[in-house]
Amino acid sequence: QVQLVESGGGLVQAGGSLRLSCAASGRSFSTYAMGWFRQAPGKEREFVARISWSGATTYYGDSVKGRFTISRDNAKNTVYLQMNSLKPEDTAVYYCAADRNLVVATTPDKYDYWGQGTQVTVSS
Numbered sequence: 001q002v003q004l005v006e007s008g009g010g011l012v013q014a015g016g017s018l019r020l021s022c023a024a025s026g027r028s029f030s031t032y033a034m035g036w037f038r039q040a041p042g043k044e045r046e047f048v049a050r051i052s053w054s055g056a057t058t059y060y061g062d063s064v065k066g067r068f069t070i071s072r073d074n075a076k077n078t079v080y081l082q083m084n085s086l087k088p089e090d091t092a093v094y095y096c097a098a099d100r101n102l103v104v105a106t107t108p109d110k111y112d113y114w115g116q117g118t119q120v121t122v123s124s
């Protein structure tokens with residue numbers, strides 16, 4: 001069982017930056033791949049980024065490539081999402097999620113544990 005708590009969301013102007021954190025509690029955080037997803041009102045949950053259990057491999061959704069960076073600190077049981085050059089279309093609730101499997105997954109149904117989400121609003 002893994003409990004996830006996101007933080008760091010807020011209101012920012014277009015072009016600005018935010019850093020989201022996801023603190024994990026429970027066993028074996030370092031054995032889970034971690035992902036970030038987002039969901040805007042009326043839209044499906046969208047894959048943002050994924051990082052392997054070791055941190056060696058990362059994947060990004062096309063809409064955030066080159067602007068967002070996912071990282072993790074296994075000693076602190078925390079995964080981060082650095083978001084730069086934010087756009088109004090990045091506005092959404094951002095969720096972190098944990099995946100026990102090694103196969104790379106970019107769909108929400110493949111993830112086992114979820115946080116409650118943190119709101120990110122980008123004004124134009």
